Amino acid sequence: MPEKIIESFNIKRLEVLDEKGDADASLMPPLSDDEIKKMYELLILSRTFDRYALNLQREGRLGTYASILGQEASQIGSAFAVENTDWIFPSFREMGVYLTAGFPPYKLFQYWSGDERGITPPDNLNIFPVCVPVGTQIPHATGAAMAAVYRGDKTAVLAYFGDGGTSKGDFHEGLNIAGVFRLPVIFICQNNQWAISVPRERQTASKTLAQKAMAYGFEGLQVDGNDIFAVYKATRDALKKARQGEGPTLIECFTYRMSDHTTADDATRYRSMEEVEQWKQKDPALRLKLFLEKKGLWTEAYQKKIEEESKTIIEDAVKKEEAIQPPQPKDMFTYTYEKLSQRQSRQIKDF
């Protein structure tokens, strides 16, 4: 048999909650009603944050901002599965992840207003500052997972990135090393179909992004990224696997970027309104709402209440942020090294 098959693969796609709000009972992860409501509330909170951020930017009160609209299920579903001791290495479009992890919203506004102090995580959170150069955070996640194993910690690590991020060399190097050392790291790719103006199919010729895991000898799967239960389940399973020493997982969350790339972008230049309209049907919030409604957990009053609460939280955050004293010019120097260099000690005297 000189021409023989020596390896075979299947790539799976996981869906739990459909657009009508019906969940597949056989796949439904164990979540209490309270937990599901918590998820929904985080979704509303994130969406509120996002709306305010866009408005503040328009008013010139915030710098360039990258909206998460449409991707909330991918972000909250995955981050919800994480333990507090786990580490998270986000990209720049993960406000839903930060908020789910418990990052104070006022600090996020502070960061987007151009103040690095905003992105310092509180001491009890192992969530890394925003990573701007696409894909370069991925090897950090691999390294942190390596350190966790070295220390014997039961910690797992998550890295977030987009479809565009999969094209970078650091995606490759980070996943490859994770595979070789079978590290407890989960790679969450939010495939939102666009990298600025480059559509998914011009980013790479592979049919799925999940299958890229084949190159590194570990599992990759696609989930409906607008289905918060599917994302949660896949992450939870991957975390369990990771903690059992069974190595990394690549999860492709198949979702959509509903907004412009950032506030500096105009998506109408390169994509059709029809496409955007189609994805509106798949809205992650709507779907979860329908689910809750069918379960009798949703009422108009509840909706109103959580929207009000979210508004209050975010408005308080904006106020708190805008009351912060601006950074001092001297602050530029203080965290370059542990101590100022001779030269810096002279330069800082300019201020």
Next chain:
Amino acid sequence: MPEKIIESFNIKRLEVLDEKGDADASLMPPLSDDEIKKMYELLILSRTFDRYALNLQREGRLGTYASILGQEASQIGSAFAVENTDWIFPSFREMGVYLTAGFPPYKLFQYWSGDERGITPPDNLNIFPVCVPVGTQIPHATGAAMAAVYRGDKTAVLAYFGDGGTSKGDFHEGLNIAGVFRLPVIFICQNNQWAISVPRERQTASKTLAQKAMAYGFEGLQVDGNDIFAVYKATRDALKKARQGEGPTLIECFTYRMSDHTTADDATRYRSMEEVEQWKQKDPALRLKLFLEKKGLWTEAYQKKIEEESKTIIEDAVKKEEAIQPPQPKDMFTYTYEKLSQRQSRQIKDF
């Protein structure tokens, strides 16, 4: 069907010529007796070159050298399928490829003796100089293929690299772009099981290297890299596909580095003699010799003749090389830019 299979793959391995010298007729590529003898002669020539190079290095007449012993079928089998108008981007361990392409052996010695003039290809050859930083030549091949398509040339492009090379970001970026643009480029990975002291299974966790092509949406296959017919067939098929506009192919030549990594290395520090012994059975020259013998194309006299001829060619090359005037210090400057800069014009006066 909420957990569904959305993509499936098989990875094939191709073998044509077995260790006893028997070829699978159904898979045997069309090659005339003369062509097969030519292949064998190139194999002997390359091996002779290699032996002389190692000896010259030991005598201090050559710098560090990377032996090709064991990999001749992968190199000659693939390069033999190439047209003269095609482009080749080798790594540093491709002396068999250079020789098959018709690169003058004396120039190869000149290069390894530390004289850059040696690696200038003759004007009729589109073979690139040795690439030292592992994997970084891969995007060049992609770019050349892109240019060929742009120009409407029927040219195809080959890139050579090792198992270690597959771990580099540039492997990823080069293959990914080739996939997106469906370019006429063939990626030849000589998996010789080692990257200096790092064994194949510590280089990446994927079972095969061929399957890495799945990540880029094109075909990858493994061939017995010590089987010159399998390598030739796979390359030929891939070239045909490329010229028909059907995109790239990754060919993993499963072979073995019989020597130390380079003359600066001592492989006994990290690998067992048993492993090396086992691979001796699979010697690519022996196998082809047995094939020729069974076909009545090989005699002791023939062997002697071609060995003598190879020796003569290589010894002449050594003589020719050693008669070359050493480069002039001024030569350092002449090819930095098209013209000397103001500063260089002053610096060159030192000589």
Next chain:
Amino acid sequence: MPTLNMVQALNLALREEMQRDQDVVLLGEDVGKDGGVFRITEGLHDLFGSRRVLDTPLSESGIAGVSIGMAVYGLKPVAEIQFMGFIYSAMEQLFCHAARIRSRSRGRFTCPIVIRTPYGAGIKAPELHEESAEALFCHMPGVKVVVPSTPYIAKGLLISSIRDPDPVIFLEPARLYRLIKEDVPEGEYTIPLGKARIVQEGNAVTVLAWGSMLQRVLQAAGAADCEIIDLMTLNPFDEETIFKSVKKTGRVVIVHEAPRTCGFGAELSASIAEDAMLYLKAPIIRVTGYDAVMPLAKLEDYYIPDVEKIKRAVNEVLKYY
């Protein structure tokens, strides 16, 4: 003659060169339909199609590497790196290959690529969107580094860069993109690489600058008796023009945005200290960014040399006789 800003001038240069020479192709992230995030390639995709204006995957090392492959094959790729802060992953391709292919192949292969990238601070953009890492590329024998300072100059330098047979890193000061307008003729004109330009003649101080700092220098020293030189090409730089001026004025101020240590100002200062020191009447002063990580928007204005600091430096060297 149209009055254009730098974005338009660059766009015009690209269009004309593409019309003139079939071998010129553009590639990069979002350079196609979107016209680039700063719109430098706007309309070119419509005009020349996706054969000549290639949207690439998000892959800076790949963009550089593929450009190199195209160039050795015979094309003249003009690649865009979306912001200079994302060029670092392409350093290996640029340093090990673009810069060396001519040398490595003893002239058999050449690498006529242009890597365009917006650079410099002052646009209140996120982290790594305001880099001034020009010095890194000036330490690479084999590449040229070009920085325009006005729309007219941008067009002429870009045309020269595209026609240059060697790799050019073409740094576009993002802060200037839409800040200044001036007359930019249609049709071909070039500004030679490797030559500086005297923006203002003067006898008391030589002020050296490039890119967006030039505007500030003009504001700070335009009224004084300063000889203001716009380097335009940093590597290889125009020693002749600079030395001549220094020998005349005996005083030097160098201005750049990049961190002081090992910035390109160091090279200028050292070259002068080596070859024209005996003409110097005062210490050579560098007005630069600080040796600190470039801060985010709220502090960026404190980081970048401002008119005040430049004035102070000029006054400082004027104290010496």
Next chain:
Amino acid sequence: MPTLNMVQALNLALREEMQRDQDVVLLGEDVGKDGGVFRITEGLHDLFGSRRVLDTPLSESGIAGVSIGMAVYGLKPVAEIQFMGFIYSAMEQLFCHAARIRSRSRGRFTCPIVIRTPYGAGIKAPELHEESAEALFCHMPGVKVVVPSTPYIAKGLLISSIRDPDPVIFLEPARLYRLIKEDVPEGEYTIPLGKARIVQEGNAVTVLAWGSMLQRVLQAAGAADCEIIDLMTLNPFDEETIFKSVKKTGRVVIVHEAPRTCGFGAELSASIAEDAMLYLKAPIIRVTGYDAVMPLAKLEDYYIPDVEKIKRAVNEVLKYY
């Protein structure tokens, strides 16, 4: 006290630090069983196992990136890049992350990594095996750059680098690895980062060098009345010691292997021209590699500054009173 060459001294430093501190781990290509291509990590895999001495895939950006991840988690990774010529693909990780994590997180996260790499020419190795790109890293606020010049110093500096809370690029002059032996005590001693050392006191000329050039400087100027300074740390460098010496001698020669333009010598010269110019009696001369691609073995000796050229430079500055 054992007499060791630099390979052995570095090996000893690694061994002792690993024994002292569980958080120190080694990683890189071939650092395990093989002990590294220069044998710096020889025996450490046997001693500490593959948990602490990690052979990585061929992946320089990955090595740097993973080290950063380990460091922010709390470990102290010491990574080997096999030759400096292969560090360029790790530039993005080093420049955008290692150098900035402390700043970006306002001190919440730090990045105490050491990137060790053999550097410099004179070993007749293939292309890109003889790079001297130290200046690139000196232009990165947030990283330190350390270069030892003798076995004793190598051990002390490496220990300090490992203990330093910031990222250190530790450049090992490959030509010196086995060239000099000297007494190197077992057990802990450190040499502070950021401090230069006066190798020879003198009054007539200050000669600044580091790494393998120091040997040549000693041969060239050891007998003259030169103050020879070994910088040891290039970034941040010891302004104080240098300025003090320059103010005394009034004459400066700087020696390095890297191409002249934008080499670290430029920064030294510029700093002196800025702060100590009025003390100078002569132009500052740089003796450096040329602005050309480093040639292969047959010409490399012509490229690197030799004793003759250094002598000539010293004599040149001595002509001025």
